[in-house]
Amino acid sequence: MMGEINASTRLCAVLGWPIHHSASPAMHNAAIEHLGLNWRYVAFATRPEELSDTIRGAKTARMVGLNLTVPHKLLALDLVDVVDETARRWGAVNTILFEALSSEGKWLPLRDVPAENALQLRSVGYNTDADAIVRSIQEDLAFTLRGSSVLLLGAGGAGRAAALRLAAEGVEKLFLVNRTMAKCEELAAFIRADFPACNVVVGYPKGRVGLVLNATSAGLKPADPLPFERTEFDFVSADAAYDMIYRPARTRFLEAAAEAGLRNANGLGMLLYQGAKAFEIWSGMIAPVEVMRQALLKQIYGSSNPPM
Ligand code: ATR
Numbered sequence: 001m002m003g004e005i006n007a008s009t010r011l012c013a014v015l016g017w018p019i020h021h022s023a024s025p026a027m028h029n030a031a032i033e034h035l036g037l038n039w040r041y042v043a044f045a046t047r048p049e050e051l052s053d054t055i056r057g058a059k060t061a062r063m064v065g066l067n068l069t070v071p072h073k074l075l076a077l078d079l080v081d082v083v084d085e086t087a088r089r090w091g092a093v094n095t096i097l098f099e100a101l102s103s104e105g106k107w108l109p110l111r112d113v114p115a116e117n118a119l120q121l122r123s124v125g126y127n128t129d130a131d132a133i134v135r136s137i138q139e140d141l142a143f144t145l146r147g148s149s150v151l152l153l154g155a156g157g158a159g160r161a162a163a164l165r166l167a168a169e170g171v172e173k174l175f176l177v178n179r180t181m182a183k184c185e186e187l188a189a190f191i192r193a194d195f196p197a198c199n200v201v202v203g204y205p206k207g208r209v210g211l212v213l214n215a216t217s218a219g220l221k222p223a224d225p226l227p228f229e230r231t232e233f234d235f236v237s238a239d240a241a242y243d244m245i246y247r248p249a250r251t252r253f254l255e256a257a258a259e260a261g262l263r264n265a266n267g268l269g270m271l272l273y274q275g276a277k278a279f280e281i282w283s284g285m286i287a288p289v290e291v292m293r294q295a296l297l298k299q300i301y302g303s304s305n306p307p308m
Contacts, residue, residue: 002033002040010039010111011061012282015046015054016069021247023299024067027275030295034288039064048072052079059098059123062115065282066096067275073129074157080125090161093125095278111283128277129270130165136242136269143211143240143263146170151205151238153227154215155183158244162215163187167195174198175205177228179216204232212257214243219251226252235260246271249301272296 014024020043028041046054051072058066068076076093077083087093099107100118110118137143150171152163155178167174174191176184184202191200212235218227235241241257244267250258257264275296276287297304 002029003036003038005040006038008038011058011063012039012041012065012067013058013063014041014043014067014069015051015072016043017045017047017071019043019045019069022069023271023296024069024275026295026299027272027292028279030291031279031288034291035283035285037283046072048075051075055079055096055123058096059121062100062110062118062121063098064109064111065098065278067278068094068096076125079123081122082124084124084126086127086130087125090127090130090164092127092129092157092161094129094274095126095281097124097126097281098122099124109282109284126278126281128274128281130161131277132270132273133162133165133244134169135273136265136267137211137213140265140269141211141240141242141263143242145211147172148210149173149175149205149208151175151177151209151212151228151233152215153177153213154217155180155187156216158217159215160187162213162244163191164194166213167191167198167200171198173201173205173209175201175203175209177204177233179218179227204228205237208237208239210238211240211242212238212262213241214245214251214253217245219243219245219253220247222248224252226256235262238262240264243267244270247300268293268296268300 022043025041032039073092073094098110099122100113101120102108178184188200188202214227216227218224235257240263243251243254245251246266246268254264272293276289279287
């Protein structure tokens with residue numbers, strides 16, 4: 001049971017537009033309850049033009065921190081007082097920690113400072129999404145990225161972040177495919193400059209790959225096409241498949257991968273691990289990952305045993 005709300009209760013929130021489908025409140029409140037913190041995590045519907053005011057307002061209200069989701073992650077880079085290395089490196093902010101200047105001149109997380117002692121405040125922007133992709137692929141799919149070959153589908157915001165993070169993780173050969181192929185060239189040039197050890201190829205692989213990864217939004221709606229050309233690639237040429245989409249639990253992409261006998265996983269783990277890391281940044285505690293996973297499964301699929 002959650003403790004009662006009182007004058008010491010601290011708040012976290014997720015900001016997005018739209019936001020009513022977010023599973024983050026369920027995941028974080030489960031962790032808060034499990035650890036007995038006097039916190040609550042809520043969701044604020046925030047339009048892009050309101051983002052600056054909302055971040056500043058949350059800081060002034062001495063909230064613990066924020067998560068940001070679509071469409072705010074890029075905008076927030078310019079709106080936080082300090083950009084953490086993770087946000088700078090991966091080019092987006094999905095987590096904000098509020099800090100107060102202590103009497104010793106040290107910046108402390110607001111969780112450690114009584115509200116009336118928090119006079120000078122700042123917001124620090126982090127990125128916990130990029131590491132979550134890698135953790136989910138490695139833990140949920142049991143796939144080793146270092147030295148592997150990957151076909152990455154998608155060169156939008158999610159695809160770009162995934163491509164950079166996979167290159168940083170030591171993927172040896174990275175094939176980039178997108179409905180609008182021209183976007184892949186630009187992304188490829190960017191990766192080659194930053195990660196020369198990664199062999200980036202724009203287009204479909206001729207031989208086998210270890211992993212095929214869907215980072216497009218194709219599959220969110222039942223009528224969506226597969227995110228690649230069937231004539232150019234067949235699942236039997238891969239060992240494993242990962243879909244960043246988690247709702248629906250089984251996209252056409254994952255169904256077809258499973259039919260071809262591939263190990264496969266959906267994006268629930270990514271959502272979980274980005275949340276777990278955000279929770280650790282705010283709380284300074286180890287996130288109760290399994291408690292958070294169960295809360296997500298229940299919230300999103302209405303069951304702890306979804307058709308995965
Ligand atoms: P996100 O932040 O989720 O990556 P985005 O930046 O809008 O969102 O990118 C959406 C991605 O899904 C793009 O790679 C897009 O392809 P285009 O660059 O050609 O637009 C891809 N996408 C969306 N709908 C698709 C579809 N029906 N088939 C294939 N790819 C699709």
